[in-house]
Amino acid sequence: MNFAVLQFPASNCDQDALHAIRLLGHPARYVWHKENSLGDADVVIVPGGFSYGDYLRCGAIARFSPVMQAVKQFADNGGLVIGICNGFQVLTEAGLLPGALIRNRDLQFHCEHIFLKTATTDSPFTNKIPPGKLLRVPIAHGEGCYFADEETLARLKVNNQILWQYCDANGNLTDTANPNGALLNIAGICNERRNVAGLMPHPERASEEILGSADGRLIFESIFAALEKKTAAKAA
Amino acid sequence: MKAKIIITPKKAVVDPQGKTVQNALEQMGYKGIKAVHVGKYLEIELDGADKETARQALDEACHRFLSNPVIEDYKLEIE
Numbered sequence: 001m002n003f004a005v006l007q008f009p010a011s012n013c014d015q016d017a018l019h020a021i022r023l024l025g026h027p028a029r030y031v032w033h034k035e036n037s038l039g040d041a042d043v044v045i046v047p048g049g050f051s052y053g054d055y056l057r058c059g060a061i062a063r064f065s066p067v068m069q070a071v072k073q074f075a076d077n078g079g080l081v082i083g084i085c086n087g088f089q090v091l092t093e094a095g096l097l098p099g100a101l102i103r104n105r106d107l108q109f110h111c112e113h114i115f116l117k118t119a120t121t122d123s124p125f126t127n128k129i130p131p132g133k134l135l136r137v138p139i140a141h142g143e144g145c146y147f148a149d150e151e152t153l154a155r156l157k158v159n160n161q162i163l164w165q166y167c168d169a170n171g172n173l174t175d176t177a178n179p180n181g182a183l184l185n186i187a188g189i190c191n192e193r194r195n196v197a198g199l200m201p202h203p204e205r206a207s208e209e210i211l212g213s214a215d216g217r218l219i220f221e222s223i224f225a226a227l228e229k230k231t232a233a234k235a236a
Numbered sequence: 237m238k239a240k241i242i243i244t245p246k247k248a249v250v251d252p253q254g255k256t257v258q259n260a261l262e263q264m265g266y267k268g269i270k271a272v273h274v275g276k277y278l279e280i281e282l283d284g285a286d287k288e289t290a291r292q293a294l295d296e297a298c299h300r301f302l303s304n305p306v307i308e309d310y311k312l313e314i315e
Contacts, residue, residue: 093304094304103253
């Protein structure tokens with residue numbers, strides 16, 4: 001299963017994402033933003049960083065990079081796409097995910113470990129997360145506050161599209177546990193079709209014990225499992 | 237021709253920058269400030285003289301790219 005990690009000018013979490021996937025035993029390569037094809041990629045990771053300096057709005061310019069046409073086609077064909085941090089911002093700007101990410105409510109850049117509650121294991125990104133297990137993952141962002149209008153939020157709830165929410169050490173969705181003011185404590189969501197996901201926290205920075213937490217692995221392992229199921233289904 | 241575009245956060249969106257600026261103004265002694273909203277201002281210099289064509293093109297650019305319709309409103313003026 002091949003992972004493609006996009007690179008935009010000023011992406012800076014591409015190396016960590018590549019490293020995490022390879023560490024977990026799967027092939028990964030970079031795809032420069034000017035390329036028109038994703039090759040034989042099975043999964044696309046849109047990594048974190050400050051693409052185009054966050055000019056105009058975070059991800060606003062990256063979404064028009066040539067490679068994003070290929071990503072849109074790939075997603076339309078059911079391919080798996082996961083956007084992390086700036087990647088999540090790029091995906092919302094590109095319309096591949098609903099809503100938007102705005103400035104943290106306290107105007108501060110938050111660089112800290114948080115707890116995530118997995119709202120549903122019914123997705124290619126959460127199927128291997130044991131029910132009730134909280135994920136300890138770092139965030140590092142100034143514009144991570146998830147916003148969507150009432151209608152969209154209602155739809156996200158009805159369709160089970162909220163994947164991860166900020167919680168305290170006991171799994172409670174409190175305001176104190178919310179680092180940026182995100183509505184409904186939303187840290188990550190998926191699209192209606194459940195093949196595109198985005199999250200503000202960095203699972204690629206929590207995939208080895210030496211970094212303080214290996215909980216992020218569970219998200220990647222969910223993707224591996226989903227792909228294996230896909231391949232098995234095709235072979236059958 | 238010059239296009240002047242003002243982009244502001246939608247009313248429904250929390251505007252912590254606006255609030256912070258308001259607090260600062262009040263602390264500095266300015267009274268009677270009901271609200272502050274911080275937005276963006278763009279100036280685009282254009283060739284040609286056909287305002288209508290320019291307006292149509294820029295309207296599209298504003299909607300597609302220069303503003304994010306999920307969280308922002310825009311006002312476009314051409315002179």
